[in-house]
Amino acid sequence: MKKQILPREFYWHDDVVALSQALLGKILVTKIDNQLTAGMIVETEAYRGAEDKASHAYNHRRTARTEIMYAAGGVAYVYLCYGLHHLFNIVTANKNTPHAILVRAIEPVEGIPVMLKRRNMQKLHPKLTAGPGVLTQALGITKQLSGASLTKSPIWIEESGVKISPKEILAGPRIGIDYAQEHRLLPWRFWIKNNPFISDLKSRGQNSRFQ
DNA sequence: ACGAAGATTGGCT
DNA sequence: GCCAATCTTCGTC
Numbered sequence: 001m002k003k004q005i006l007p008r009e010f011y012w013h014d015d016v017v018a019l020s021q022a023l024l025g026k027i028l029v030t031k032i033d034n035q036l037t038a039g040m041i042v043e044t045e046a047y048r049g050a051e052d053k054a055s056h057a058y059n060h061r062r063t064a065r066t067e068i069m070y071a072a073g074g075v076a077y078v079y080l081c082y083g084l085h086h087l088f089n090i091v092t093a094n095k096n097t098p099h100a101i102l103v104r105a106i107e108p109v110e111g112i113p114v115m116l117k118r119r120n121m122q123k124l125h126p127k128l129t130a131g132p133g134v135l136t137q138a139l140g141i142t143k144q145l146s147g148a149s150l151t152k153s154p155i156w157i158e159e160s161g162v163k164i165s166p167k168e169i170l171a172g173p174r175i176g177i178d179y180a181q182e183h184r185l186l187p188w189r190f191w192i193k194n195n196p197f198i199s200d201l202k203s204r205g206q207n208s209r210f211q
Numbered sequence: 212a213c214g215a216a217g218a219t220t221g222g223c224t
Numbered sequence: 225g226c227c228a229a230t231c232t233t234c235g236t237c
Contacts (some may be wrong), residue, residue, distance in 0.1 A: 047218075054218070065233065080230095082232095133220060167222060175218070
């Protein structure tokens with residue numbers, strides 16, 4: 001099948017919760033250090049900009065770090081978490097609407113030897129790319145790439161040809177945002193049912209071939 | 212200028 | 225299950 005890079009307009013949709021589900025099954029690709037690596041997006045979280053207490057842009061907070069969230073959709077927002085982990089987000093919606101989608105897990109598709117080397121692992125295992133901090137390491141994404149366009153930079157997203165039906169999509173509370181008060185339990189984390197590469201073991205399903 | 216907290220991970224008990 | 229690692233960011237003094 002033909003590889004089709006998602007156009008900028010794809011990211012301009014105003015409903016970040018719907019887009020978070022639409023991104024499941026798409027292919028996240030990087031070409032960094034001249035090495036092509038890619039994985040299917042299997043878990044996402046929606047962060048609904050100014051109205052979401054879990055969002056870095058809650059109440060229209062604007063700082064040097066979060067400024068890129070206010071750009072028109074279709075750019076990367078990458079930030080350092082706990083001083084260690086680079087977390088990759090997709091900025092969505094129109095300019096000045098700071099919605100973003102955190103990519104929490106991917107299923108490796110291409111460049112697996114490169115990803116293994118970057119992760120210092122010997123063989124394929126969900127730990128390679130299951131989790132927002134480890135998938136960036138596998139793909140070579142760092143905060144240097146925050147602000148990069150997803151249509152003309154070393155990071156982009158492609159159609160996979162695989163259609164994920166609503167029945168295959170599960171939803172639950174977002175992870176690691178207990179500080180978000182009444183927004184803490186919103187079911188804005190989405191994942192592909194029973195996919196072995198989901199970050200949270202409890203929601204992964206019981207038939208993982210890696211157990 | 213200071214210090215607490217963080218959209219996590221991996222190793223050890 | 226618990227906890228340290230590690231450092232930027234941001235609120236407060």
